Structure formats: structure tokens, C-alpha cells
Amino acid sequence: MHDLDLNLADISKxxxxxxxxxxxxxxxxxxxxxxxxxxxxxxxxxxxxxxILALPQLTARICGTCSNAHLLCAIKAxxxxxxxxxxxxxxxxxxxxxxxxxxxxxxxxxYVFVLPDLFKxxxxxxxxxxxxxxxxxxxSAFKVKAAGNLLGITVGGRSVHAPYAAVGGFTRLPxxxxxxxxxxxxxxxxxxxxxxxxxxxxxxxxxxxxDLLYAALIDDEFSFLNGRILETSGKRINEEEFGxxxxxxxxxxxxxxxxxxxxxxxxxxxxxxxxxxxxKLHVKTKQSAGKFLSVFPSxxxxxxxxxxxxxxxxxxxxxxxxxxxxxxxPERPILPQRREGAGVGVxxxxxxxxxxxxxxxxxxxxxxxxxxxxxxxxxxxxEVSIRQYLxxxxxxxQKKEExxxxxxxxxxxxxxxxxxxxxxxxxxxL
Amino acid sequence: xxxKLKIGWxxxxxxxxxxxxxxxxxxxxxxxWKNLIDFKSILVMQRKSSIEDLDVAFIEGAITSDSQxxxxxxxxxxxxxxxxxxxxxxIGMPSSQRNQFVDENLNKEIAEILIRFQYKExxxxxxxxxxxxxxxxxCPMNEAVFLQVINKYLKEFGISHA
Numbered sequence: 272m273h274d275l276d277l278n279l280a281d282i283s284k285x286x287x288x289x290x291x292x293x294x295x296x297x298x299x300x301x302x303x304x305x306x307x308x309x310x311x312x313x314x315x316x317x318x319x320x321x322x323i324l325a326l327p328q329l330t331a332r333i334c335g336t337c338s339n340a341h342l343l344c345a346i347k348a349x350x351x352x353x354x355x356x357x358x359x360x361x362x363x364x365x366x367x368x369x370x371x372x373x374x375x376x377x378x379x380x381x382y383v384f385v386l387p388d389l390f391k392x393x394x395x396x397x398x399x400x401x402x403x404x405x406x407x408x409x410x411s412a413f414k415v416k417a418a419g420n421l422l423g424i425t426v427g428g429r430s431v432h433a434p435y436a437a438v439g440g441f442t443r444l445p446x447x448x449x450x451x452x453x454x455x456x457x458x459x460x461x462x463x464x465x466x467x468x469x470x471x472x473x474x475x476x477x478x479x480x481x482d483l484l485y486a487a488l489i490d491d492e493f494s495f496l497n498g499r500i501l502e503t504s505g506k507r508i509n510e511e512e513f514g515x516x517x518x519x520x521x522x523x524x525x526x527x528x529x530x531x532x533x534x535x536x537x538x539x540x541x542x543x544x545x546x547x548x549x550x551k552l553h554v555k556t557k558q559s560a561g562k563f564l565s566v567f568p569s570x571x572x573x574x575x576x577x578x579x580x581x582x583x584x585x586x587x588x589x590x591x592x593x594x595x596x597x598x599x600x601p602e603r604p605i606l607p608q609r610r611e612g613a614g615v616g617v618x619x620x621x622x623x624x625x626x627x628x629x630x631x632x633x634x635x636x637x638x639x640x641x642x643x644x645x646x647x648x649x650x651x652x653x654e655v656s657i658r659q660y661l662x663x664x665x666x667x668x669q670k671k672e673e674x675x676x677x678x679x680x681x682x683x684x685x686x687x688x689x690x691x692x693x694x695x696x697x698x699x700x701l
Numbered sequence: 702x703x704x705k706l707k708i709g710w711x712x713x714x715x716x717x718x719x720x721x722x723x724x725x726x727x728x729x730x731x732x733x734w735k736n737l738i739d740f741k742s743i744l745v746m747q748r749k750s751s752i753e754d755l756d757v758a759f760i761e762g763a764i765t766s767d768s769q770x771x772x773x774x775x776x777x778x779x780x781x782x783x784x785x786x787x788x789x790x791x792i793g794m795p796s797s798q799r800n801q802f803v804d805e806n807l808n809k810e811i812a813e814i815l816i817r818f819q820y821k822e823x824x825x826x827x828x829x830x831x832x833x834x835x836x837x838x839x840c841p842m843n844e845a846v847f848l849q850v851i852n853k854y855l856k857e858f859g860i861s862h863a
Contacts, residue, residue, distance in 0.1 A: 286745070310818065310820060312714060312795070332840065336717065338716065379721070383724060416724070430725065431841045690717050
């Protein structure tokens with residue numbers, strides 16, 4: 272392709288609004304701009320002066336799809352600021368709530384956003400019910416999403432902005448019988464998830480990224496909620512230190528701030544987690560998905576899709592274990608004593624590492640808040656990936672539509688969330 | 702081929718929580734609706750998009766910029782019914798929280814962004830700009846009310862099996 276001006280205004284099948292412009296001149300990639308087009312809602316300013324008990328439900332509204340991740344991360348930061356330790360039952364319920372999110376959110380991305388690419392369709396709504404394979408995956412899409420959704424509803428009261436999860440515990444506890452019903456539904460989707468893993472391994476694309484650093488919060492049970500930050504070099508840091516290594520970059524054409532980690536472009540999310548912690552997955556997941564785990568560590572960014580599918584299986588296996596060992600005891604949320612302090616909360620949201628740092632006054636009001644979301648951290652990597660693909664394949668690309676499709680699949684492989692990414696004012700770490 | 706209800710789903714400034722709820726409602730209703738509803742535009746699920754001659758447009762989110770306002774007006778012109786979905790569309794909040802900022806320094810701090818990306822001076826709810834035929838309140842939207850609205854329009858537009 273000699274010359275091209277491409278402006279992809281609304282990238283489809285992602286969460287929120289993003290666009291990409293590409294300029295090719297004399298057969299060379301002249302310019303690539305990936306921009307997040309969501310308008311800011313200024314959450315980090317709006318939370319100032321808000322009460323610690325109200326904060327998690329407010330910041331959950333940053334994003335509909337990642338809402339429970341924001342909820343859990345905000346609760347963790349508040350409780351750390353107040354030096355409060357939640358009850359063992361609360362810890363288990365939070366894990367279950369998060370596993371419900373992981374299942375539902377990854378399933379939405381893989382079945383609704385990614386699967387049409389693998390079947391050369393525009394939408395899952397175009398799947399042919401008379402084709403046995405397409406019919407089967409359509410069935411699986413709704414079944415797997417529904418199971419994750421139900422786990423969230425059973426534990427949190429709703430799968431989006433879960434009303435029962437609060438600072439100090441849960442305002443309402445799940446019914447033991449309902450948990451058992453969820454357990455059976457989770458077991459019932461296990462084969463569907465294995466088929467999805469097989470399909471992604473077989474059909475997904477390839478783009479080997481060069482010099483990409485990975486970072487993720489990993490613990491011994493791959494819980495997404497605890498652990499230390501691991502990175503490709505093998506370095507480990509405590510979650511409180513994570514913010515010290517983030518470098519914010521203003522991208523003038525994007526509504527969202529981009530980030531580098533230790534001065535390098537890096538990736539967070541399922542691929543990073545599997546690259547750094549696959550040995551910590553549930554034992555049944557490792558048994559069932561063993562042959563697919565051998566591809567990790569991988570620098571193929573499309574393997575983020577495969578990694579997400581494996582994480583669904585891990586979330587299923589871990590949730591079943593947790594439910595089997597859980598006997599709900601009546602307990603109410605404990606209201607932590609208000610005190611002045613600062614707290615960091617770091618968790619692995621479905622799309623990657625989510626960071627909250629909150630400063631609280633002695634009355635329990637938020638003085639200052641900093642929030643770094645996964646898509647902000649991946650934003651620069653997305654643009655560089657698009658550029659790399661174009662540079663490597665420029666001689667083989669003939670049609671504008673072909674480039675549009677590929678750009679969309681590259682963006683989708685990162686599973687970005689624009690609602691999350693664009694709602695903070697810039698800030699600088701020292 | 703039997704006539705279908707031509708719907709569009711459009712998101713403006715919000716968390717897209719109602720979009721997520723809608724995709725979860727499809728877990729139970731997709732097979733019931735596939736012969737009744739023609740999805741003309743829903744960016745989260747498909748690339749093809751048309752806002753010509755819609756029966757019902759569902760609008761999620763508040764209006765933050767002039768370009769969003771223009772798009773909303775265009776949708777209104779091309780749809781018979783328009784439904785505001787979720788709290789940002791219905792009452793403006795929480796997306797309009799910057800309207801409440803009173804601190805002068807804070808407003809100065811955000812002013813640069815508002816100017817650079819051509820934000821409106823105030824964030825508006827949908828009914829501030831166009832006529833709204835129905836509201837589905839909630840943050841996220843109330844599923845039961847949404848289903849009532851869908852069933853009402855299936856009946857009103859004479860779609861079979863409604």
C-alpha cells in the first residue's frame with residue numbers, strides 16, 4: 272500500500288469509545304494515533320470530601336463492566352487507610368464476587384467481542400443457528416455469561432455495582448442453598464469453557480510484540496485480590512510501592528492519560544498474569560488446560576484472549592472450592608474506626624492491575640484520591656502494537672477495510688475499557 | 702419476512718452499566734427476541750450501524766459535548782420513539798457531577814481539558830435536549846422496567862408474538 276489516510280472513528284465491540292487514525296506515505300507508516308474518545312467525568316475530583324462508606328459505590332460508577340473491581344479495590348484502599356482487617360468470611364465472599372466478575376467480564380469479551388472475528392462475522396447476533404458449531408458457541412456464550420452473572424448476583428446482590436459489598440463486610444449475606452445452585456451452574460459451564468479455550472488456541476491470530484514488559488499482582492492462589500506485583504524481570508514489589516514506578520504521559524489527542532512502568536511500555540491483564548503466574552492457577556485448571564498453558568510465557572498479544580479463557584476456568588474451579596468449604600455465619604459489617612491516614616488498594620481487575628491510593632481525614636472524608644486503571648496502562652502499548660503490525664505487514668495489506676478489521680482485532684485483543692480510562696485528571700508521581 | 706422492531710442502542714457519557722445489563726438480559730431473551738427485533742445499531746455488539754428509520758432508540762448516558770448533542774438530535778429525527786436509559790440519561794448524574802463543582806481552583810484545573818476537547822459548559826440529561834418518550838431509571842437501569850418498555854413497544858408497533 273503506497274498512501275493511505277484512515278480514520279477509524281468508532282472502534283466496535285469494545286467497552287466504550289476509541290478511535291484510531293493512520294497515515295501511510297510512500298509505503299511507510301508515517302503516523303498512528305490511538306485515542307480514547309470517552310469524555311472525562313472527573314471522578315478523582317468528585318470523590319474529594321466524600322465519606323469513606325459512600326466512596327466505593329461512587330467509584331464503582333466509573334465503569335459498568337469493571338464496576339465490582341472498582342468496588343473491591345476502593346474498599347481495600349479504605350480498609351488499608353483505616354488499618355482494618357476484614358473477617359475470613361468477608362474475604363471469601365469478596366473472592367467469590369470477583370470470580371463472578373472475571374467469568375462474566377471475560378465471557379462478554381471473548382464470546383461477544385472476539386468470537387465474531389474468529390468466525391468472520393460482524394456480530395454474535397449474526398451467528399447461524401443452523402450451523403451446529405455456531406449454534407453451540409451461541410449457547411455457550413449465554414450460558415457462561417449467565418453463570419458468572421448469577422455468582423455476582425448471589426454474593427453481591429447485583430452483578431453490576433454490587434450493593435451488598437461494603438467497607439467492613441457485606442450488608443447482606445448470600446443464601447447457602449442459592450450458593451449451591453450457583454456451584455452446580457458453574458460446574459455445568461466447565462466443558463463450554465474448555466471448548467472456548469480449544470477454539471482460541473486453534474484460531475486466534477498472531478502478533479509477537481517486541482520488548483514488552485509485563486506486570487501483575489500475583490499470590491499463591493491466583494486470587495486477583497492479593498499478593499505482590501511481579502514483573503517480567505523477576506522483580507517483586509509490594510502493592511504500596513506500585514505507584515512509585517508509574518510514569519504518567521499526557522497523550523494530547525486522547526482523553527486518557529497513558530502510563531509507562533519503570534520507564535518502559537508494559538502490559539497488564541490476563542496475558543501478563545498467565546506469563547507471570549500460571550503455576551499458581553487452580554490444580555484442576557492446570558490439569559484440564561495443561562497443554563494450552565505451555566504457550567505461556569508468550570509475547571503474542573492475541574494470547575491475551577486465550578489467557579482470559581483459561582482464567583474463566585480458574586475462576587470456575589476456585590469458586591466451586593470456595594463454595595464447598597463455605598458455611599455462611601451470620602455477621603454484620605464492622606464499621607472501622609475513623610482515623611486520618613492513607614491507604615493503597617491494588618487488585619487485578621479483569622483487564623489488569625487496578626490501583627487506588629486514598630488519603631482520609633480524621634472524620635473519614637476523602638482528602639485526595641488517585642486511581643490508575645488497566646486501560647490507561649495499556650494505552651501506549653495498543654498504539655505501538657498497531658504501528659508494529661502495519662510496519663511488518665505493509666506490503667501485504669491491500670484494502671482499507673482489511674486494515675480497519677485488523678486494527679480493531681488488535682485493539683480488542685487488549686480488551687480495553689474506555690469508560691475506566693478517561694475519567695481522571697492527570698497527576699504525576701514523584 | 703415478518704416485520705421486526707427496529708432498535709438502536711446508543712451510549713454517550715456514562716459507565717455503560719446499562720449496556721452491560723442489556724447484554725446480560727440477552728442471556729435469557731436473545732432467542733425470544735431474534736425474530737422480533739432488528740438491531741440496527743449497537744456498537745458494543747456489532748460494527749454495522751444505521752440510524753435511519755428506527756422504531757425505538759435507547760439512549761444511555763449524559764450529554765457532555767456539542768458533537769454528542771448533534772448526534773442525539775440526529776437520532777431523535779430518525780426514530781419514532783426515544784427512551785432514556787439509566788440514571789445519567791434520565792437525571793444526568795453521576796456523569797454531570799462536574800456541574801456541582803464550586804471550588805474556583807478546581808474549575809480552573811478542569812477548564813483546560815474542557816476547552817481542549819470542546820466539552821459543553823454543563824453536562825445535560827437527555828430530556829434537556831430532545832423529547833423523551835419513556836424513561837428506564839436506575840444505575841444501572843432497572844431490568845424489569847426495561848422489559849416492560851420493550852414489550853410495550855413490541856405491542857405498539859404490532860410486532861407478532863408480542
